[in-house]
Amino acid sequence: KMVNGVVVAHGRTRSLVEKFERGRFTGSEDQMISVSPEVIADRIKSSTMPKEEPQVSGREPLSLSDVNIMEDLMLNHDVLLSGLRSRLTKLQMVRHLWERNDIKGAIIALKKLPDHSVQADVISVLMEKMEIVTMDLFSCLLPMLVGLLDSKMERHVKMSLEMLLKLVAAFGPTIRLTISAPPSVGIDLHQEERIESCKQCLGQLQQLQAVLPTLARRGGSLAKSALELSLVLRDKHM
Template structure:
C-alpha cells in the first residue's frame, strides 16, 4: 500500500476511535438529560444521531426538557448532506410533534394563572422556547416538502403535522 493510503487508513481508524470514545462518553452517563447535554457539547452530529436513534426507539423517554435541547440539533440534522442524519432528524421531529405539539399549544393558549406557580412558569418557558424553535424549523420543512423520494414524503408529513404552527 502507498504511503498516502496508509496515512488515510490511519486517519480513518483514528476518527472511528474518536467517534467511539465520544459515544461512550455520552452513553456511559445514562442519565438522559446529561447524555444529551454531553452529546450537544461535543458538537459532533454523529453522536447526536446515535443518541437520538436510541431515544427514538422508546418514545416514553421524550420529555419537554429534552425537546428544548435537541430541537436546534434536529434543525442541523434536517439540513445535513447525510441521508441517515436527515432520516433521524425527521423521525425525532415527528415524535416531538406528535407527543408535544398539543401540549405546547394548550399551555401557550391557557390564561395566566393566579398566584405564583413556579413549575407552571418553567413549563411555560420551555413551551415558548420549543414553539420558537419549531417555528424556525417549519420554514425549512416547508421548503423541503417539495423534494421527491423518501425524504420528500417525510418532509410533507412533517409539514402537515406543523400546520397548526402557522
C-alpha cells in the same frame, strides 16, 4: 578459429571481432563477419531491452498509479480510524451519563459535541425508547434536531426528520395548550418555566417550517419525511 560463436579469419577480420567483443566496434568497420543467430539475438536483446526491476514470482510489477492508490487508501484508512476512535470516546461519555439515569445530562452533553454522527446514533436509540422522553427532554433535543438538518449526510437528516415527527405528534398539543392556558393565580415558578420552555419550542418549530420546503426539494425519502412533518406541524397549529 571460433571466438565466442564467431567464425574468425586471420588478419584484419580477427581484429574487428576482438574490437566488437571489447565494445569498440564502429560503423566504419562494417566488414562482413559470420555470426551465429543466437549470438546476434542475445546482443540485440541485451542492448535494446530496458532494465526491469526484480519481480516477485507470480506478481505483476506495481505501476505508479497503483502506488498512488495504495497511498491514498492508507491515508483514508488512518483518517477513518481516527474518526471512529473519536466517535467511540464521545459515545462512551454519553453512555456513562445514560447509565447513571441522567438522560437530560446526556442530551445536554450531546448538544455540545459538534459531531452529527454521534448525535444521530443516540437519536436512533431514543426513537426506540420514546416512553422516556419528556417535555423537558423535548426542549433539550429540539435545537440539536434542527441543527442536524444541516448535515451533509442524508441518514442524519432523515433521522432528525423522523424523530421530529414523533416528538411534534406527541408534544405539539401540550405546547399549544400550555401557551394558550390562562395565567394561574399566584406565583408558580415551575409553571412559568414550563410556559417559557414551550414558547421557545414553538418558535423553533415555526423556524423549522421555513426549512422544510428546501428539504422537500431534495426528493426521495427526505422529501416524503419533510412533507409529513410539515403537515403534522400545520395540523398541530405550530
